[in-house]
Amino acid sequence: MSDRPKAVALISGGLDSMLAARLVQEQGVHVEGLNFYTGFCVEGHTHAIRQKDQERPKRNNALWVAERLGVPLHIEEVIESYKEVLTNPRYGYGAKLNPCLDCKVFMVRKAREWLEAHGFDFIVTGEVIGQRPKSQTRDKLPVIERDTGAGDRLLRPLSAQLLEPTLPEREGWVDRERLHALNGRSRKPQMQLAQELGLETWAQPAGGCCFLTDAHYTARLSDLWQARGSKNYDIDDIMLLKVGRHLRPLAHLKLIIAREAGETHFLQGYRRRYPHLRTVSHGGPVALLDGTWSEADLDLAARLVARYSAGRNAERVDLELEDTEGGVRMLSVPPMAPEAVPAEWYIGA
Amino acid sequence: MPEELDCRYLLCPMPVIRTQARVAGLAAGDELEVVVTDPGALADVPSWCRVHGHEVVEIREGDHGVHRLRLRVGGG
Numbered sequence: 460m461s462d463r464p465k466a467v468a469l470i471s472g473g474l475d476s477m478l479a480a481r482l483v484q485e486q487g488v489h490v491e492g493l494n495f496y497t498g499f500c501v502e503g504h505t506h507a508i509r510q511k512d513q514e515r516p517k518r519n520n521a522l523w524v525a526e527r528l529g530v531p532l533h534i535e536e537v538i539e540s541y542k543e544v545l546t547n548p549r550y551g552y553g554a555k556l557n558p559c560l561d562c563k564v565f566m567v568r569k570a571r572e573w574l575e576a577h578g579f580d581f582i583v584t585g586e587v588i589g590q591r592p593k594s595q596t597r598d599k600l601p602v603i604e605r606d607t608g609a610g611d612r613l614l615r616p617l618s619a620q621l622l623e624p625t626l627p628e629r630e631g632w633v634d635r636e637r638l639h640a641l642n643g644r645s646r647k648p649q650m651q652l653a654q655e656l657g658l659e660t661w662a663q664p665a666g667g668c669c670f671l672t673d674a675h676y677t678a679r680l681s682d683l684w685q686a687r688g689s690k691n692y693d694i695d696d697i698m699l700l701k702v703g704r705h706l707r708p709l710a711h712l713k714l715i716i717a718r719e720a721g722e723t724h725f726l727q728g729y730r731r732r733y734p735h736l737r738t739v740s741h742g743g744p745v746a747l748l749d750g751t752w753s754e755a756d757l758d759l760a761a762r763l764v765a766r767y768s769a770g771r772n773a774e775r776v777d778l779e780l781e782d783t784e785g786g787v788r789m790l791s792v793p794p795m796a797p798e799a800v801p802a803e804w805y806i807g808a
Numbered sequence: 809m810p811e812e813l814d815c816r817y818l819l820c821p822m823p824v825i826r827t828q829a830r831v832a833g834l835a836a837g838d839e840l841e842v843v844v845t846d847p848g849a850l851a852d853v854p855s856w857c858r859v860h861g862h863e864v865v866e867i868r869e870g871d872h873g874v875h876r877l878r879l880r881v882g883g884g
């Protein structure tokens with residue numbers, strides 16, 4: 460190895476971090492990518508679950524970007540340590556439950572630790588001044604270098620010319636003149652830059668890199684926290700909030716009802732954790748029961764599940780309730796009429 | 809027989825993360841067989857291997873949704 464300067468680039472799988480990494484790579488810097496898996500990342504597995512989405516490419520966006528750049532990518536699982544960021548963000552939430560500024564601080568801090576452990580010289584991110592209303596305004600950026608201890612080892616190639624020169628610029632590891640002065644919310648300059656750099660662009664999911672900016676998802680997460688009386692969650696909760704229809708007919712009972720075969724298959728994987736209902740007289744979905752219930756509540760739940768089965772117009776639908784030990788009991792109910800299901804029962808629909 | 813890494817029922821990118829951790833403890837030329845059920849891993853694990861210079865020797869897609877990827881660790 461030569462003594463080329465070495466940069467660790469945060470790679471989210473989005474276009475901006477790809478461009479930022481390419482800009483320093485182009486200047487002869489050795490670049491390796493770092494990506495964090497919080498559990499909330501928008502990932503291929505949501506496609507793997509739903510059958511109707513099976514046509515879509517099942518790929519990890521960050522890996523895809525790393526391949527285009529030709530850089531090694533290190534993926535770190537941070538599900539546990541991210542909890543503190545999400546449940547107790549120092550700088551609060553964005554429009555939904557997205558703690559973007561705290562999230563950035565968390566990731567840059569991790570990158571700084573990685574840099575020290577691996578003897579790298581500086582950190583690269585795809586941040587653009589003014590791109591996000593809360594976390595990327597000009598006055599917020601310094602918070603990141605301060606709170607993370609990254610200081611002037613943090614380079615933002617896309618907006619660098621609008622910021623104070625950083626260590627890699629002062630040391631001449633990168634030429635500031637060849638960095639950029641992007642500012643604001645328009646995506647056009649990035650598209651153009653991608654073209655100049657010969658990088659193919661693609662449709663980006665609106666909102667952000669994670670489910671915490673998604674209105675439906677965060678409505679379900681808030682509901683979960685409220686029902687539990689605490690902001691607790693684990694990886695199974697994160698996954699289940701992505702799948703099925705979520706209905707809360709009673710304060711103490713939620714149903715997760717599969718929308719199609721792929722989801723039914725996925726939900727069955729949780730049958731040792733949650734009791735579930737399934738229709739037997741007619742084709743129909745599997746529904747997980749989360750909470751507590753009386754006989755009357757169970758009857759209500761069964762009628763609701765029957766409403767989503769092929770027997771929705773039948774007099775009665777037979778169902779099985781299976782507990783988490785595999786014990787089964789039969790139920791027979793008239794399906795609920797669609798118009799009898801109040802809109803407020805749907806969570807994040 | 810290569811060492812086996814059981815990633816069944818893990819959703820992407822967990823199979824990649826587990827593979828990464830296991831490969832870190834192997835030497836160049838060692839082989840590892842990764843067993844997965846998430847079809848996404850059939851794209852992601854090879855992708856991860858390519859960017860790190862490891863070789864995917866064989867992919868066997870099983871009938872019951874259980875797939876096997878045999879990797880050979882690269883020279884680093």
Ligand code: SF4
Pocket residue numbers: 557558559560562563666667668669670671672
């Ligand atoms: S959108 Fe999600 S992953 Fe991206 S910075 Fe905000 S909280 Fe973090």
